[in-house]
Amino acid sequence: MLKNKTVLLGVTGGIAAYKAAALASMLVKLHANVEVVMTESATKFITPLTFEQLTGRRTMVDTFDRNFAHQVEHISLAERTDLVIIAPATANVCAKLAHGLADDMLTTTVLACKCPKLIAPAMNTNMYENPVTQDNLSILRRYGWDVIEPASGRLACGAVGKGKLPEPEELVQHILRRIALQHDLAGKTILVTAGPTQEALDPVRYLTNHSSGKMGYALAKMAMLRGADVTLISGPTGIAPPPFVNFIPVVSAADMFQAVTDHAAQFDMIFMAAAIADYTPAEYVDNKIKKKDGDLSIPLKRTQDILRWLGEHRRENQVICGFSMETENLIENSRGKLVKKNADMICANNLKVEGAGFGVDTNVISVITKDGLTELPLQSKEAAANQILTIAANI
Numbered sequence: 001m002l003k004n005k006t007v008l009l010g011v012t013g014g015i016a017a018y019k020a021a022a023l024a025s026m027l028v029k030l031h032a033n034v035e036v037v038m039t040e041s042a043t044k045f046i047t048p049l050t051f052e053q054l055t056g057r058r059t060m061v062d063t064f065d066r067n068f069a070h071q072v073e074h075i076s077l078a079e080r081t082d083l084v085i086i087a088p089a090t091a092n093v094c095a096k097l098a099h100g101l102a103d104d105m106l107t108t109t110v111l112a113c114k115c116p117k118l119i120a121p122a123m124n125t126n127m128y129e130n131p132v133t134q135d136n137l138s139i140l141r142r143y144g145w146d147v148i149e150p151a152s153g154r155l156a157c158g159a160v161g162k163g164k165l166p167e168p169e170e171l172v173q174h175i176l177r178r179i180a181l182q183h184d185l186a187g188k189t190i191l192v193t194a195g196p197t198q199e200a201l202d203p204v205r206y207l208t209n210h211s212s213g214k215m216g217y218a219l220a221k222m223a224m225l226r227g228a229d230v231t232l233i234s235g236p237t238g239i240a241p242p243p244f245v246n247f248i249p250v251v252s253a254a255d256m257f258q259a260v261t262d263h264a265a266q267f268d269m270i271f272m273a274a275a276i277a278d279y280t281p282a283e284y285v286d287n288k289i290k291k292k293d294g295d296l297s298i299p300l301k302r303t304q305d306i307l308r309w310l311g312e313h314r315r316e317n318q319v320i321c322g323f324s325m326e327t328e329n330l331i332e333n334s335r336g337k338l339v340k341k342n343a344d345m346i347c348a349n350n351l352k353v354e355g356a357g358f359g360v361d362t363n364v365i366s367v368i369t370k371d372g373l374t375e376l377p378l379q380s381k382e383a384a385a386n387q388i389l390t391i392a393a394n395i
Helices: 017-029 048-055 073-080 091-098 105-111 125-129 131-142 168-179 214-225 253-266 306-312 330-340 381-393
Strands: 006-011 033-038 083-089 117-121 151-154 160-164 189-194 229-234 246-249 269-272 279-281 290-292 295-297 300-302 319-326 345-350 366-369 372-375
Touching: 006 017, 006 073, 006 105, 017 033, 017 048, 017 083, 017 168, 033 048, 033 105, 073 105, 083 091, 083 105, 083 168, 091 105, 091 117, 091 131, 117 131, 117 168, 125 131, 125 160, 168 214, 189 214, 189 253, 214 229, 214 381, 229 253, 253 269, 253 306, 269 306, 269 381, 306 319, 319 330, 319 381, 330 345, 330 366, 345 381, 366 381
Parallel strands: 006 033, 006 083, 083 117, 189 229, 189 269, 229 246, 269 319, 319 345
Antiparallel strands: 151 160, 279 300, 290 295, 345 366, 366 372
């Protein structure tokens, strides 16, 4: 996802420097070109050789190193860098960067960078909470830096509080959010529904469906990576919500209807990827579950049609996309839903096609709009989500 992207990883002199090695390794696995610049103090905690073995590139420490080709190296590096991340960042380096001091290879190079910049402070709790440090971080934010909040816990000094460097996996997500994809959806607000709903039969049992939520979660993730402000309303799934997404958990179809209708008006695009049953259990007669021939026989009532409601209450210039699961007459039935529910798009996939449908990581989707039909090939759900978002953005 970071192919042909150059990430400058700045490592400063704190015990958390060991986590920077794991971060470098993860970025390399995402096909990024990782350039590591260390302060002299950082080399007391972890050696430059460690990073050189992980990245396959020379680690830079000394501004006046004569082993580079004939060019001003810190300027050359700054010009080819797509993103800077300083992790860990000591209080000293935060102060220097906030005030434009450039007295080593790291601060000199960063001062010449025009790309997005992230900084992850890691230090003793009292140092982090000191008003001087907080003022320096405020200055960095004002100059366009993204300050990644430190985690709380037991620190190396023995204190318990805020100041831990976040785990490398979290740092990677911050990097992906900034440079993985072009931010062509920046300024757009997008609502995605995902997963199944559960309709209680009694305090123990419920009716549900086979939806895993993977398609909806992929849509939310890719929209976020493309710069959109995303809200995900999801029924119960086993998937962790994508980072940097406003997450609203629901259980029943009625819960989802309420959550969607409460928020719908504020969104530019709405993707109804949740799999909601047409019927839910009605009130039991005499509070008893009737049985017939040994099977449950439960009175049912029709659920509220969320997609139809959206079509009837849409605001001007709002794009509405529904999802359709069909076992036959895929295109014909889906076109009918497009018209009947006043939607702009229907994403239809045939449950009989291998690699499509519930529970798998791939999908085969037919995107039906008022202007035509786009057949998407078998591909990952994230790749499919990206193409669906592009079609929606061009309506």
